[in-house]
Amino acid sequence: MVDMPYDALLLLSFGGPERPEDVMPFLENVTRGRGVPRARLESVAEHYHHFGGASPINQQCRDLKAAIEADFAANGVDLPVYWGNRNWHPFLADTLRRMKADGVRRAAAFVTSAYSGYSCCRQYLEDIDRARAEVEDAPEVDKLRIYYNHPGFVEPVIENTRAALGRLPADLRDDARLVFTAHSVPLAQPGREDYVAELNDISALVAETLGAGRPWDLVYQSRSGPPSVPWLEPDVLDHLTELHGEGVRAAVIVPVGFVSDHMEVKYDLDVEAAELAGRLGLRIERAATPGTHPRFVAMVRELLLERDGAERPALGGLGPRPDHCAAGHCRRAEEAVRGRTS
Structure with missing residues (x-):
């Protein structure tokens, strides 16, 4: 034991x-x-x-x-x-x-x-x-x-993204855009810079693993809160519309910010984004999350x-995260607006 x-x-x-x-x-x-x-x-x-x-x-x-x-x-x-x-x-x-x-x-x-x-x-x-x-x-x-950068998280994301690419028709696969999505947060939220840096780190790693030079984007979804409060953008639906306008024919949506296929994945991507892509004539596939x-x-x-002294593996460029945040890091700012609703 x-x-x-x-x-x-x-x-x-x-x-x-x-x-x-x-x-x-x-x-x-x-x-x-x-x-x-x-x-x-x-x-x-x-x-x-x-x-x-x-x-x-x-x-x-x-x-x-x-x-x-x-x-x-x-x-x-x-x-x-x-x-x-x-x-x-x-x-x-x-x-x-x-x-x-x-x-x-x-x-x-x-x-x-x-x-x-x-x-x-x-x-x-x-x-x-x-x-x-x-x-x-x-x-x-x-x-x-x-x-987020432990091989046990990154490797399933890569495997699931590769599988989603494989579901595209052969004539669309090589030029398909990778669209990485994560939950949007208010710009005033503490720790937002670290969150964005980590999302960019894993997105770049996954895209590079699947083929040097493959175009990719990081976008956000599922924002909530008062409309007057600025949140991370671009929104995934707006971005899909822009891709269509640029002549992109296919995309793989990778919900890299999520551990499992919960409501914000099942509805915001599998319903809303899929319906929009269908109206646009943009072929999309959605990669599975790590799940089980x-x-x-x-x-x-x-x-x-x-925690008992074993090796701390980490992929990407930011290295293993510490066990504990530095004093005061990510603590609630009085003016910060929090928001996750599903």
């Missing part, structure tokens, strides 16, 4: 509704205090109702939890795996209560967000602190490092082993 400095692994995710009646309460949880217009919530709620009122993210977390447990068992890691969410059941504080009752004293947290920045990283640390404050004598929780790819699942174990 592999010795670990932890009693458990905590899988920490965003959460999502699983019944139509839960959609608006969930969206209200996500956007509380952010000034998101009611009309925007109602619009996003329709995304969920398009899929029967349920987000796929919770089932994806169940599948990932089961895959991690199987990987641990096959590789001599004797740790229980728990799952808690930021915005919907099972809520993180409830999971910590169960962990405490089970005798867990110290856990490592694997977050289903691969990047730096406030909403991707620091906000999860705040979630952990807030949930621990609700539970007397709660277990200690250490968040595992940012992993065996290499991605094994990465979770490797990140755990790092």
